[in-house]
Amino acid sequence: MIKRSFVALTKPRLSYRAIEQTPPEPKIMPVPKHATLLLNGLYDPFGQKKSVLLKKGDPVKTGQKLSLYEDSDAYVVSSVTGTISAVSSFSGDFGKSYAAISIDVAENEEIDEQFSALVTEPTLETVKNCLAFIPGNLPSVIFSPDQSSTPIDTIVICGVDRDLLITANQHTVVKESKAIKRGVQILRQVTGIDNIIMASPEHLMQDAGLSGAEVRIVNPGYPSSLPHLIMRDALGQVVPAGKSCEDLGVVFMSAEAVASLGKSFNEGRIPFQKRFNVIKKDGSSTLVSARIGTPVSDIFAAFDIDVNEKDRIIFGGPMTGTSIYSENHPIQPDTDAVMIQDYKDLALVSDYPCINCGECIPVCPTRIQVNMLVRLLEVGNYQEAADEYDLYSCIECGLCSFVCVSRMPILQYIKLAKYELDRISTVEEANV
């Protein structure tokens, strides 16, 4: 953990980790014994009119598309071969619900042929129907554009990592430049979008240049690789408060997603090895490559990490990740890091009020009056917070909580406020 320095006149600078000149290959994890796939959407087999397609005991092949209900668009692609051992409901952050499909893995792997039949001619339809689950997670907006909003005219490929200590994306840029190049070509071909930009740290300029996309440099200080700041610094566009980058016609995707896209068509099979950093209790970080769906307990076992009661397991980095509650949580297509903190070293939040020390003001990259905002959020005045104190300008970098002297969970308050306001406006729209 990066502590405040004794001399606090110069604020501690959080920098992204730069990858080594010749990065070591990631440690390859074996295919797990059990895998779990998380499918977006509520699992509710009895409240459905449509018939349920998956049940316990069904055989699945690697690369097979699995949909839960008949005629449903949502699907996952099985990353392993075996039999379904259970389908259950699973809830994530802020009430997000998933159907968890558990698979007992068979010894011999069989590859589903559906995708390899389509591989000769890349089309948007193929990408949409087969590749939504590839490592790196393709943003769905590129293949099912929302008719009401601005059409997407720019794709930004992030060759930078979203959070501290992570090198997964940079590793892809260095090691998979051919696949990225192919991926960029395919993206141009299937989406018809010409303006493809690669956001890369300065030390990877050469590698990023090989991709065929236009390269823009991203500064190495946190939080400059968050989409809103890449928009501002590299593209010269400021996203209005409350709007998303997609609203301006810009979509972000990770370099890994582009590489996976290229690899799928190069090799004629869908890739399932997800690359991510394992950040151990001592803060050291190692790159790992594992099947999507591998439970994190397998990864901790492979690294001899003791997992104790009250430890904290985090998917994603230390600033923007999500803590999870189960050792069986699977690696997902967008998992860039798995981090574990010992219960003795946890930085816990407190219920202390804001003392108005002003630490959060200079660190906020969007110049929000955090000290005032948090006073309103604490008492639930969400609408006023949005109207008067720029709630929607927040890009959720977490620096205010990081420096908070009172250790308030400021980012949590902000996210909760956005979630609640969103819920209210959804209800209001439904009632009109």
Place this chain on the structure above:
Amino acid sequence: MFNQKKFTVSHAPFWHNGSSVSVRYYNIILAALPAVLFGFFTYGMPAVGVVCLSVSSAVAWELAFNKISKRPFSIGDGNAAMIGLLFAMLLPATSPWWLVITGTFVAVIIGKQIYGGIGGNPFNPVLVGLAILTLSWKDYFDFNEVLVNYDLGYSMAYPLASLKHFGVFAISDFKPAALLMGQQSGGIGAIFGLGLILGGIYLIIRGCIRWEISISFLAGVSITAVLFNMADPAHYAGPAFHILTGYTLIGAFFLATEDSSSPVNFIPMLIYGASAGMLTVLIRNIGAYADGVVFAILIANLVNPLVDKIRPKALGKVV
């Protein structure tokens, strides 16, 4: 599923820079110690008594209010102790016990707790306590009167009172170097300029106070003093005298910088500090009181919410 380990689940970020409220206030107490110890050596046991009583009674008032209002005990954060210490530093060493206890009551309960405790007070609690006592028992704050029994080998006339009543002629004996080294009469912890400056620099380096406020406060005092001095050198003292006497230095580094009652944006901090400094000299030179720091900072506290509205535009703000 039932014998699963239970993990800590919380919201991002999962790191913290390690700062905390108690560390912040204990650091301020630490930074005040050189000036307080100097006060002990100068004024002896009466000063020790006043400081001990003030700190302990401030903590006791806080504890009592926690009990009455059924809120979690907040005495561990060091804020009450800091209020008690800073309050004692402003008092003359001969203050009677009831004055100290009443003062800390006003400071902790009326200055801070009734606004909801730490972070909620619109005024600096220490100054609220001192202002009310000054208005109620004026004679106990007349340093010429209460310190009359001390003979420390230098002039025990209160410099600001001499200036007020007899003009610049009367203060020619006070040399800046001697004032800096604490050879003057005044509050227990307010006389040792060097110690206060060192403490202030320590706090600025550690990031416990906002340097913009201290610097602009001192700049406000100096500039206003220079202007008065240029207009009428026979009547008005120069900036060095104003900075080194009375509560100016303790005000700049310990009082004006109180977290809750001061602004947090850059330009508002400059305006706040400079206006408090300016008012200090205005009150000293043409106002009714010998020292103006207490009321100047309280008035600046009053405008703090207004000046803190001057803020940069947030990213993507559409108006």
